[in-house]
Amino acid sequence: MEEAMQALVFFWFAGLACMTGFMLGFFAKADNVRKVGAALMVLGFLSLLATPWTLTFSPSSAFGHLLGSILGPCVLMGVGFYQITFSGHVPVGRLSPGERKTGFAMVIVGFVWLEAMHWWILTPTYPNEVNRYWLIFWPTFLLFGVACSCTTYALVGHVGNQRNQEQRLMMLIAVFFGILLVLGILVDGPNVLRESFASALFLAGADLFGLLAGAALAIVLFTLVMALYESQQPSPLQLNSPSKGQLQQAAEMISANLTGGEEE
């Protein structure tokens, strides 16, 4: 198969399958369609993960390599958080205290694993240099983590009642992520020097703000299109207010169906 065709099938169609499968899996009403969507998503994701072997000639395969590199720690943290959450005070299906401890261990190992990718020898390297997409992923993850935890801190303060512990936790995460960023800017890692990290962070900020601005524009446009369409629809049929006879009939029906004992 020609190289361009291989890239189209194993990377771009796979990415499209992932996105379409996600939308179908989550939003479709029919069970069969949802199952097909989930299968599409899994197949697309597996094809993306396999690109370091199927598309060795293409620079795009570095993205598949990044996905494979972060899959382990992300799954560990995701399952860990699930176990911690559902071993807490949930009304049904509570997990055991042992699973809570396992969850904590999984979250810690997952996060340390991610950290080791910057501060130790586990940095994703593809093919012979640091994966270019790792230099986008890592600063964006930390930067958005700071923004997200600070916003959650403010949101919990606004809507929560006596949620000081959660607010403190959010602030702790923001400070921790901030310290990791500052350390990355000031101290050389074994594979990523501080200058390249600072430049990557600056560009990650541009990426992040650009993405949010573009998304906001698209949503505003979508809202306008929908509002315009809905405003042109004929208003629904208005019913006349009930007559005295209808009200009387309703009152009789209600009183006939109401039961209640006398006050003791």
Added chain:
Amino acid sequence: MTNVPSSFPVPAKLLIWAVAPTSLLLGLAAWSVSPPFQDALVRFTNSMLTSFTLFSLMLLLTLLVYGDRRKRPVAPFFGMVLSVAAGSALTYFFLSQGDLLMEDNGSVRAQALSNIIRFATTLVAMLVSVMVVAGSLFSSLMSAPPAPVVFEEE
């Protein structure tokens, strides 16, 4: 935050909480090295155009679901198709203007595809961040027993 009366509406407060620390950290990064301002501007524009086009496409797909409930209206669907087409055309137009939005890629197609992969990488990073923050929040919320409801006599 809640006890201090303020003239700021809540969305503005949340936006400030999100943007202020981020800007501070970016300022520190800019101070520590000679910042690539020109590259950052190009990156921002590329990211915005790609994000606009791809989010329009995602919203277009959601219209298929919306259509199930509203007898498949054509007008909003057509509107979002136009939006995707406009985003794609703008991206192509700006990428074709010499070095205006080109980075380390040899052709317009390579740059456009590179933009999409970078968009996906940024999105993955954001999702992992949200997982960590939301996971920590819910873990903490569920670790404490629900507060008893106290009824006060009138």
